[in-house]
Amino acid sequence: MTGTLEPLWPAPTATDPVDAVVTVPGSKSATNRALILAALADQPGYVRRPLRSRDSLLMADGLRALGVGIEDTLNSTSGVSGGGDAWRVFPNPPALPGQYSLTGPLGGPVRVDVGNAGTVMRFLPPVATLADGEVHFDGDPRSYERPLDGVISALRTLGARIEDEGRGALPLTVHGTGGLVGGTVTVDASSSSQFVSALLLSGPRFQQGVEVRHSGAPVPSLPHIRMTVEMLRAAGAQVDAPEDGGEPDVWRVTPGALLGRDIVVEPDLSNAAPFLAAALVTGGAVTIRDWPERTSQPGDQLRGLFTRMGGSCELTPDGLRFTGTGSIHGLDADLHDVGELAPVVAAVAALADSPSRLSGIAHLRMHETDRLKALADEFNALGGDVAETEDGLVINPRPLHGGVFHTYEDHRLATAAAVIGLAVPGIQVENVATTAKTLPDFPGLWSAMLDSAPMSAKG
Numbered sequence: 001m002t003g004t005l006e007p008l009w010p011a012p013t014a015t016d017p018v019d020a021v022v023t024v025p026g027s028k029s030a031t032n033r034a035l036i037l038a039a040l041a042d043q044p045g046y047v048r049r050p051l052r053s054r055d056s057l058l059m060a061d062g063l064r065a066l067g068v069g070i071e072d073t074l075n076s077t078s079g080v081s082g083g084g085d086a087w088r089v090f091p092n093p094p095a096l097p098g099q100y101s102l103t104g105p106l107g108g109p110v111r112v113d114v115g116n117a118g119t120v121m122r123f124l125p126p127v128a129t130l131a132d133g134e135v136h137f138d139g140d141p142r143s144y145e146r147p148l149d150g151v152i153s154a155l156r157t158l159g160a161r162i163e164d165e166g167r168g169a170l171p172l173t174v175h176g177t178g179g180l181v182g183g184t185v186t187v188d189a190s191s192s193s194q195f196v197s198a199l200l201l202s203g204p205r206f207q208q209g210v211e212v213r214h215s216g217a218p219v220p221s222l223p224h225i226r227m228t229v230e231m232l233r234a235a236g237a238q239v240d241a242p243e244d245g246g247e248p249d250v251w252r253v254t255p256g257a258l259l260g261r262d263i264v265v266e267p268d269l270s271n272a273a274p275f276l277a278a279a280l281v282t283g284g285a286v287t288i289r290d291w292p293e294r295t296s297q298p299g300d301q302l303r304g305l306f307t308r309m310g311g312s313c314e315l316t317p318d319g320l321r322f323t324g325t326g327s328i329h330g331l332d333a334d335l336h337d338v339g340e341l342a343p344v345v346a347a348v349a350a351l352a353d354s355p356s357r358l359s360g361i362a363h364l365r366m367h368e369t370d371r372l373k374a375l376a377d378e379f380n381a382l383g384g385d386v387a388e389t390e391d392g393l394v395i396n397p398r399p400l401h402g403g404v405f406h407t408y409e410d411h412r413l414a415t416a417a418a419v420i421g422l423a424v425p426g427i428q429v430e431n432v433a434t435t436a437k438t439l440p441d442f443p444g445l446w447s448a449m450l451d452s453a454p455m456s457a458k459g
Helices: 028-039 054-066 118-128 141-145 149-157 194-205 222-234 270-282 298-308 336-349 362-366 371-381 411-423 432-437 442-450
Strands: 008-010 019-023 045-048 069-072 086-090 110-113 132-138 161-163 172-177 183-187 210-214 250-253 262-264 285-289 312-316 319-323 332-334 356-359 385-389 392-396 403-405 427-430
Touching: 019 270, 019 442, 028 045, 028 054, 028 086, 028 118, 028 194, 028 222, 028 262, 054 069, 054 110, 054 118, 054 432, 110 118, 118 132, 118 149, 118 172, 118 194, 149 161, 149 183, 149 194, 183 194, 194 210, 194 222, 194 250, 222 250, 222 298, 222 336, 270 285, 270 298, 270 319, 270 336, 270 411, 270 442, 298 312, 298 319, 298 336, 336 356, 336 362, 336 371, 336 392, 336 411, 362 371, 371 385, 371 392, 371 403, 371 411, 403 411, 411 427, 411 432, 411 442, 432 442
Parallel strands: 019 285, 045 262, 110 132, 183 210, 332 356, 403 427
Antiparallel strands: 008 427, 045 086, 069 086, 132 172, 161 172, 210 250, 285 319, 312 319, 356 392, 385 392
């Protein structure tokens, strides 16, 4: 986050329809997967246009602690074809500048801070099993409450030694032995698709590869697993997945070398949600630059969701242009696969002309905060009528008034509050700086959008 922000941020109210072009930073999900794959490759590679936020910096720092060389080329063109914003990743640090060796193993003892980043706390323990030595993982207080048992129990089944004092959560210590046998494991990933992705990403380096079988309620956020599979294949891994006609809820990764590749990170489409919502709420238009024609990102479903709520969109040479009509309609939507979009969708629904029901998102209770309770509490404190259900929210629009919107250290709560603030004067957002988790300088981007000026984010 740039600059100093007050504890309470006055969310700007729109006086006119927006008309802006926005460049959102790179995808957190893709950036952190790319870093893992580059760290486990057999040769150096580049991660270009990475997200530079708290979550991705924690991932990079965790890999550095394990012995991976990550060279920041943000302000340098040395050794980078064409220069530009990139991380050059050496699976093992170079002995001398410009030299690279495969002889230096990942190692401990080291301590890794995961913050409150789900990808870091779940993706790095499998990597740590490949290190030689103890790797201790710790994080923010909320990270102790987030589910990690699926990864821990699976790694134990595959041959790892992990100490967690029986909690199935952080803090924990992985006793790495320089490798992992791997093989077949059954895991209940109904609380997080990241359990599956965590095992698949390191699977090529396990001696027997890995076969992950899910057993339990349906896996949420399946597009994120598809992203993992696609990125693994791009790095040279052989992967069998259900969407290819394979066995349902079974993923297989064959052991083998990963290639050091030049990976260009797509814009984070989920972080485009509040900006597209602004077009709906104000009856204006917003273009998100570089929106891909084909992507596995869950955020791509915003096009359909917000069109159902009253807007229209088209892919142009500049990106996705979304236009609001000035009317907002409620909707009945199962957001099981795209739960991260729920806070902003709920904010738009609270301003709609008819009720909404959002379902399939019980797993949001174990995200950065209990998002369902937080959304209901905060909207209702502003005069709303929002009720929790077993797996979602029922939102009956009512006139809202100003007040303090608490964010619970959750970046998506903060952006949802900003959307409400467009239509409701007097919204004061607690700790808007928490948006730096995945969206650097959100307040600056938001203000620029309302000034109807093209803008970009350094991320």
